[in-house]
Amino acid sequence: MRRVAIVGVLIIVAFLLQSTVFRWLAIAGIVPNILIIITSSFGFMRGRKEGMVIGFVCGLLVDIFFGDIIGFYALIYLFIGYINGIFRAIFYPEDIKLPMILISTSEIIYCLLCYIFLFLLRGRLNFLHYLLYVILPEIVYTVVITIIIYRGILLINEWLESFEKRS
Amino acid sequence: MAKNHRHKFSIPSRYVLLALSMLCVVMMVISFATDVMSVPLNSVVGYVIVPFQKGISKAGEWLNDRTDSLNTIKDLQKENSELKAKVDELSIGMNDLQADRYELSELRELFALDERYSDYKKVGARVIGKDTGNWFSNFIIDKGANDGISVDMNVMAGSGLVGIVTEVGPNWASVKSIIDDETNLSGMVMSTSDNLIVSGDLNLMNDGNIRFSQLIDSENKVVTGDQIVTSTISDKYLPNITVGYITEIKEDSNNLTKSGYLTPVVDFKHLNTVLVITDLKQGK
Numbered sequence: 001m002r003r004v005a006i007v008g009v010l011i012i013v014a015f016l017l018q019s020t021v022f023r024w025l026a027i028a029g030i031v032p033n034i035l036i037i038i039t040s041s042f043g044f045m046r047g048r049k050e051g052m053v054i055g056f057v058c059g060l061l062v063d064i065f066f067g068d069i070i071g072f073y074a075l076i077y078l079f080i081g082y083i084n085g086i087f088r089a090i091f092y093p094e095d096i097k098l099p100m101i102l103i104s105t106s107e108i109i110y111c112l113l114c115y116i117f118l119f120l121l122r123g124r125l126n127f128l129h130y131l132l133y134v135i136l137p138e139i140v141y142t143v144v145i146t147i148i149i150y151r152g153i154l155l156i157n158e159w160l161e162s163f164e165k166r167s
Numbered sequence: 168m169a170k171n172h173r174h175k176f177s178i179p180s181r182y183v184l185l186a187l188s189m190l191c192v193v194m195m196v197i198s199f200a201t202d203v204m205s206v207p208l209n210s211v212v213g214y215v216i217v218p219f220q221k222g223i224s225k226a227g228e229w230l231n232d233r234t235d236s237l238n239t240i241k242d243l244q245k246e247n248s249e250l251k252a253k254v255d256e257l258s259i260g261m262n263d264l265q266a267d268r269y270e271l272s273e274l275r276e277l278f279a280l281d282e283r284y285s286d287y288k289k290v291g292a293r294v295i296g297k298d299t300g301n302w303f304s305n306f307i308i309d310k311g312a313n314d315g316i317s318v319d320m321n322v323m324a325g326s327g328l329v330g331i332v333t334e335v336g337p338n339w340a341s342v343k344s345i346i347d348d349e350t351n352l353s354g355m356v357m358s359t360s361d362n363l364i365v366s367g368d369l370n371l372m373n374d375g376n377i378r379f380s381q382l383i384d385s386e387n388k389v390v391t392g393d394q395i396v397t398s399t400i401s402d403k404y405l406p407n408i409t410v411g412y413i414t415e416i417k418e419d420s421n422n423l424t425k426s427g428y429l430t431p432v433v434d435f436k437h438l439n440t441v442l443v444i445t446d447l448k449q450g451k
Contacts, residue, residue, distance in 0.1 A: 019296035020223040048180040064208050066305045071194035
């Protein structure tokens with residue numbers, strides 16, 4: 001119960017940051033994707049099921065506010081959470097390389113899926129431009145933000161796990 | 168021990184994946200076909216998320232104001248003297264305009280042209296959140312169904328068109344701006360009344376430009392700098408709202424139509440307050 005509440009608050013805070021504060025810190029109009037960081041890191045820290053559910057909730061929030069149809073982003077985030085969950089078996093909290101690789105790969109996949117489904121299918125073929133001006137900056141910015149906040153997410157998770165072990 | 172026991176019999180995660188994916192697909196189909204889902208979902212997030220967004224954006228605006236006021240005192244003094252000179256200049260021009268205006272109001276009465284947007288009912292709203300992704304240009308405002316806002320209402324800022332309301336919660340609404348990649352609207356060149364299609368483009372979003380196309384101008388009357396307004400034939404946008412000014416125009420390879428770029432009159436990078444026109448094109 002405690003976990004559900006804390007993670008719920010974390011998701012809401014991430015969404016709020018992304019839709020308000022980071023809009024003012026946007027570099028060249030690009031904001032980092034904190035929801036991906038949260039989905040992905042809870043995926044490999046906690047496994048498939050939790051990654052999935054957290055991804056679903058994150059995606060649903062984006063859908064409700066900004067999506068044309070409800071369920072599209074939820075589906076993408078859902079799969080990203082699930083796939084990250086598979087890597088729980090080789091995850092060690094001391095290791096920073098795996099999280100960085102997984103989060104940036106998730107971000108790349110997310111961007112590519114967005115391009116394919118939301119732009120390519122509407123006949124926007126100029127991939128190179130989107131790559132240079134949207135996808136790459138978003139990935140770089142997200143990785144930088146990951147370095148800053150990943151430690152915090154890890155600590156929150158360890159703190160929650162310490163409670164769960166006690167009970 | 169009891170916990171371990173429960174874990175052994177829990178549902179395998181691939182079934183959960185399957186179930187949630189199905190749920191997503193079902194939601195997509197339902198929300199594509201109808202809007203039964205948006206009402207409860209929009210209300211829930213309206214009470215969980217929107218109050219925080221309001222608070223954060225207010226705080227941010229306050230901070231911005233403070234830093235701005237410190238930075239700009241010097242600029243303001245310089246501007247003040249410039250403006251004083253301008254006031255003199257303008258007050259002379261004003262006299263001429265007043266005469267014109269008198270004539271105009273008379274003529275307008277004659278033609279019963281009361282469909283100017285100064286007569287539309289408007290509601291002011293504050294921008295409290297922007298799209299979380301980088302692909303589209305939507306934003307959230309702090310007024311919703313409770314304030315009489317509904318889907319398809321036009322949104323303006325200053326004197327220009329900003330976008331259209333696409334989703335409404337009880338105390339928030341989501342607006343799709345005209346620079347968004349998915350926006351297409353039917354516009355009109357003010358001077359010649361030629362119709363054209365204005366469409367947003369992500370590639371141009373950072374330059375603040377939008378594209379226009381399908382302009383039929385066989386007499387070559389339309390030139391750079393012409394004002395583009397929403398057309399009378401659009402089914403969602405109210406007529407005669409300024410969209411922007413043409414910055415570049417060229418002939419298409421078919422030699423029949425023209426296309427080019429226009430600069431919107433609204434500054435989308437610094438959008439804090441907007442006006443929602445509560446009159447709908449197709450009165451409901």
